[in-house]
Amino acid sequence: MTSLVPPESIKPFLDSYLPQPKPNGLPFVTLTYAQSLDSRISVAKGKQTVISHLETKSMTHYIRHFHEAILVGIGTVLADDPKLDCRYFEKASKKHPIRPIILDPDFKMRSLYNSSTMKKVNAQKPIIFIGDHVVIDEVIELAVVPLPLVNGQMRWMDILKALQGMRIKSVMVEGGAKVINDLLVYEYEGKHVVDSLIVTIGSTFLGSQGVEVSPSRGLELKDVSWWTGERDGVMAARIG
Numbered sequence: 002m003t004s005l006v007p008p009e010s011i012k013p014f015l016d017s018y019l020p021q022p023k024p025n026g027l028p029f030v031t032l033t034y035a036q037s038l039d040s041r042i043s044v045a046k047g048k049q050t051v052i053s054h055l056e057t058k059s060m061t062h063y064i065r066h067f068h069e070a071i072l073v074g075i076g077t078v079l080a081d082d083p084k085l086d087c088r089y090f091e092k093a094s095k096k097h098p099i100r101p102i103i104l105d106p107d108f109k110m111r112s113l114y115n116s117s118t119m120k121k122v123n124a125q126k127p128i129i130f131i132g133d134h135v136v137i138d139e140v141i142e143l144a145v146v147p148l149p150l151v152n153g154q155m156r157w158m159d160i161l162k163a164l165q166g167m168r169i170k171s172v173m174v175e176g177g178a179k180v181i182n183d184l185l186v187y188e189y190e191g192k193h194v195v196d197s198l199i200v201t202i203g204s205t206f207l208g209s210q211g212v213e214v215s216p217s218r219g220l221e222l223k224d225v226s227w228w229t230g231e232r233d234g235v236m237a238a239r240i241g
């Protein structure tokens with residue numbers, strides 16, 4: 002397998018947004034995704050849509066290289082059947098292990114995992130965050146973390162503390178729309194939990210039927226930087 006190598010100029014651009022140890026011991030959270038010019042991340046619900054050009058797709062793998070875990074919601078798994086691995090590596094023999102984390106309150110992965118591409122290509126088994134109502138009375142090969150649901154939702158701080166308990170020091174959150182829209186505005190004790198926001202903007206419109214990223218309220222960004230490539234732009238920033 003050949004490594005996905007981003008353009009050289011992306012590396013210094015990303016440098017100050019990559020994970021660093023946090024004084025509170027919680028995992029460093031990078032929120033990153035690719036959107037169209039009309040703020041859509043896919044053409045329709047449940048449809049996988051390529052937005053990133055190769056230069057920014059390879060950037061995503063480069064960013065994965067600096068993280069210990071990669072998190073998506075079950076909606077993304079159902080739509081994309083993702084690999085959630087890291088295909089940027091400096092030595093062919095040294096693949097970077099990145100642990101897939103899936104928010105799956107009803108444990109749909111129980112029946113999906115065996116036929117997934119993830120199982121075929123990714124040696125790192127996912128950790129599934131499930132609702133604590135789920136009954137498991139058979140032997141399963143997946144690692145599950147039951148969490149309480151409040152109005153059907155796991156609290157983000159519960160998720161982050163559970164990751165901290167597993168000694169995971171950095172997590173790259175990639176989507177989908179529900180996860181992104183929630184996390185953009187989530188605060189704990191008055192503070193945002195996202196440490197870096199890295200958004201690829203593809204040179205395309207996906208139309209009004211597309212799955213939209215638009216959080217429930219506006220928010221200010223700081224330390225904003227831009228990189229522009231052949232077809233895509235990338236914005237890196239911090240929230241709040």
Ligand SMILES: NC(=O)C1=CN([C@@H]2O[C@H](COP(=O)(O)OP(=O)(O)OC[C@H]3O[C@@H](n4cnc5c(N)ncnc54)[C@H](O)[C@@H]3O)[C@@H](O)[C@H]2O)C=CC1
Nearest residue numbers: 034035042043074075076077080154155176177178179180
């Ligand atoms: N362009 C991009 O960068 C990306 C695009 N996508 C696209 O996004 C679409 C999927 O988006 P969504 O349907 O919104 O799916 P999603 O991946 O955000 O998953 C939503 C589901 O995850 C679970 N979930 C999320 N947050 C939770 C919480 N706090 N507590 C409990 N359960 C939680 C729930 O079951 C919820 O229905 C797909 O079309 C996919 O292709 C996904 C990732 C990245």
Ligand SMILES: Nc1nc(O)c(N)c(N[C@@H]2O[C@H](COP(=O)(O)O)[C@@H](O)[C@H]2O)n1
Nearest residue numbers: 035050051052053061081083084085175
């Ligand atoms: N960076 C980026 N650009 C796009 O155009 C995309 N559609 C996505 N989607 C995300 O990448 C995951 C699939 O990638 P792997 O199979 O894991 O390599 C998918 O699940 C989305 O999270 N990302």
